[in-house]
Amino acid sequence: MLNNTKTAYGWVAILLHWIMAFAIFGMFGLGLYMVELTYYDAWYKGSLDLHKSIGILLLGLLLIRTLWRWINISPDSADEHASNFEVTSAHLVHLGLYLLMFTLMISGYLISTADGRGIMVFEAFTVPAIPFSVDNQEDIAGDIHEILAWVLIVLAGVHAIAAIKHHFINKNKTLVRMLKVGQAESK
Numbered sequence: 001m002l003n004n005t006k007t008a009y010g011w012v013a014i015l016l017h018w019i020m021a022f023a024i025f026g027m028f029g030l031g032l033y034m035v036e037l038t039y040y041d042a043w044y045k046g047s048l049d050l051h052k053s054i055g056i057l058l059l060g061l062l063l064i065r066t067l068w069r070w071i072n073i074s075p076d077s078a079d080e081h082a083s084n085f086e087v088t089s090a091h092l093v094h095l096g097l098y099l100l101m102f103t104l105m106i107s108g109y110l111i112s113t114a115d116g117r118g119i120m121v122f123e124a125f126t127v128p129a130i131p132f133s134v135d136n137q138e139d140i141a142g143d144i145h146e147i148l149a150w151v152l153i154v155l156a157g158v159h160a161i162a163a164i165k166h167h168f169i170n171k172n173k174t175l176v177r178m179l180k181v182g183q184a185e186s187k
């Protein structure tokens, strides 16, 4: 089952969710680590190149994920006792996570292309820079990138705690549905 149904997530949504979740937590750690390195550290350039390359691939995955979500149906809440408030706040958190992922990746792109040079992705292809920039673009985008990264990680943490609470306290299929396909029958 590739597609989502009214009651379950399909493989595409599940794979994209987990690949991106692990990669984003990894990118957060890599980002914090690499900005502490100096020019004389062996991995100074390599770590930044890796961060940018994975970041661009994640932006590509995010576009595919958004398109997929748009052309697919989204499952209803797995918790039949959920209040309107809970359902609405879960939707708002998911929307917030999408917006944060987009703005974070775009701000990263704007830091890296502030000098007018494109981004080389794993020495395989180059994503060009947009043909104009603003004064201090690197610093402004850098500050925004740092703040958005922290906000995204905190919101993703809250989101993960909510999922774990649904599993262990409410004992419903919310988390299991995002881990394996075919969890539609019993809620």
Ligand code: HEM
Pocket (backbone or CB within 6 Å): 023, 024, 025, 027, 028, 029, 030, 031, 032, 035, 051, 052, 053, 054, 055, 056, 058, 059, 104, 105, 106, 107, 108, 109, 110, 111, 112, 119, 142, 145, 146, 149
């Ligand atoms: C997947 C999402 C991403 C996460 C979670 C992330 C996270 C981070 C973090 C935590 C930092 C350190 C900020 C600081 O303490 O100053 C950072 C720095 C940086 N990121 Fe990202 N990043 C992501 C995507 C990207 C993308 C797509 C690009 C570019 C293509 C990028 C380019 C950069 C650059 C150039 C820096 C260094 C900024 C500086 O020197 O101040 N990042 N990132």
Ligand code: HEM
Pocket (backbone or CB within 6 Å): 013, 017, 020, 021, 022, 024, 025, 069, 075, 077, 078, 090, 094, 095, 097, 098, 101, 156, 159, 160, 161, 163, 164, 174, 175, 176, 177, 178
């Ligand atoms: C950076 C990390 C994460 C991001 C950006 C993220 C983002 C999202 C988004 C946007 C959705 C809505 C479905 C979709 O469009 O794919 C979702 C659903 C979900 N996520 Fe995450 N997630 C992250 C990490 C986690 C973690 C660590 C867990 C569990 C421990 C988790 C559990 C779930 C569950 C159970 C759902 C389904 C919720 C429902 O059916 O209402 N997520 N996530």
